[in-house]
Amino acid sequence: MFMREQTRVDVREIKEESVPEGPEIHRIADWVREKVAGEVAEDVRFGREELGEHAETLTGRRVESVEPRGKSITFHLEGGWAVFTHTMLYGRWYVLGRGEKPKGKKKVAFAFDTPEHTVMLTSTNRVGVHRAHELETHNFLSKLGPDVLHDATTQATARRALEKHANVPLGESLLKQSVLSGIGNYLRAEILYMARLHPGTTPAQLSPGALDELSELVLSVPRRAYEAKGFTTSDEYIASGEASGVERRELKRWIYKRDGAPCPECATTIVREDHAKRAFYRCPSCQPA
Numbered sequence: 481m482f483m484r485e486q487t488r489v490d491v492r493e494i495k496e497e498s499v500p501e502g503p504e505i506h507r508i509a510d511w512v513r514e515k516v517a518g519e520v521a522e523d524v525r526f527g528r529e530e531l532g533e534h535a536e537t538l539t540g541r542r543v544e545s546v547e548p549r550g551k552s553i554t555f556h557l558e559g560g561w562a563v564f565t566h567t568m569l570y571g572r573w574y575v576l577g578r579g580e581k582p583k584g585k586k587k588v589a590f591a592f593d594t595p596e597h598t599v600m601l602t603s604t605n606r607v608g609v610h611r612a613h614e615l616e617t618h619n620f621l622s623k624l625g626p627d628v629l630h631d632a633t634t635q636a637t638a639r640r641a642l643e644k645h646a647n648v649p650l651g652e653s654l655l656k657q658s659v660l661s662g663i664g665n666y667l668r669a670e671i672l673y674m675a676r677l678h679p680g681t682t683p684a685q686l687s688p689g690a691l692d693e694l695s696e697l698v699l700s701v702p703r704r705a706y707e708a709k710g711f712t713t714s715d716e717y718i719a720s721g722e723a724s725g726v727e728r729r730e731l732k733r734w735i736y737k738r739d740g741a742p743c744p745e746c747a748t749t750i751v752r753e754d755h756a757k758r759a760f761y762r763c764p765s766c767q768p769a
């Protein structure tokens with residue numbers, strides 16, 4: 481019997497965060513890369529009409545690399561071509577068996593086939609075709625701060641990035657992709673909780689030791705989420721929770737979306753409040769104003 485390989489991103493998991501952040505985008509890029517790197521892109525298609533002229537140019541070119549940066553993914557194709565993509569709020573990635581379609585009515589933003597697969601991004605307008613050398617001045621990519629998931633981003637890099645915005649509250653600067661890229665709303669809450677900091681704190685108010693610790697956490701928390709498939713919590717915390725009968729999915733986050741629950745550190749009730757126009761979660765005892 482012929483078994484067609486059919487893999488698909490775990491859409492449910494991405495929907496749970498509503499907007500994928502750096503760790504989710506990097507995992508999607510790994511997974512797409514594994515299926516398409518080195519393959520020839522056939523029948524390239526775009527949702528935006530003005531990109532139509534590029535479809536033919538790109539068809540038949542080999543996919544050389546798939547590079548995530550912040551919350552974007554860029555495909556490099558043979559001959560110095562690049563396709564920039566961003567999922568924005570509603571975009572979803574699929575890798576299907578060739579010729580298959582995702583369930584439901586989805587607007588294709590960018591898609592191509594390989595001999596075995598159909599790769600598809602739906603429901604976003606943020607797709608562009610560029611010459612690779614133009615990417616340095618790309619209006620989105622050129623404004624991104626260091627990617628917290630890239631190996632080249634070190635604690636010293638992160639510290640410098642935070643120091644550049646010494647008087648901006650961390651609840652604002654951590655969401656700005658121009659400061660550090662890849663951090664979104666759940667990572668902001670988890671990082672500041674781990675650092676035991678109120679979101680109104682500015683880097684200028686921190687001792688050198690506290691700034692060192694924070695610049696370590698802005699890298700280690702997203703990297704933990706990447707490696708542990710979205711979990712920011714520690715293995716110990718997950719194991720002890722499961723041992724006392726708590727469901728695994730309830731143990732995914734220290735504090736994010738856990739308002740009303742006790743703080744894992746001190747049992748004070750976690751509160752939800754807005755910071756920089758986004759929902760934030762905080763332990764009033766561990767992260768006092």
Ligand SMILES: [Zn+2]
Nearest residue numbers: 743746763766
């Ligand atoms: Zn607490």
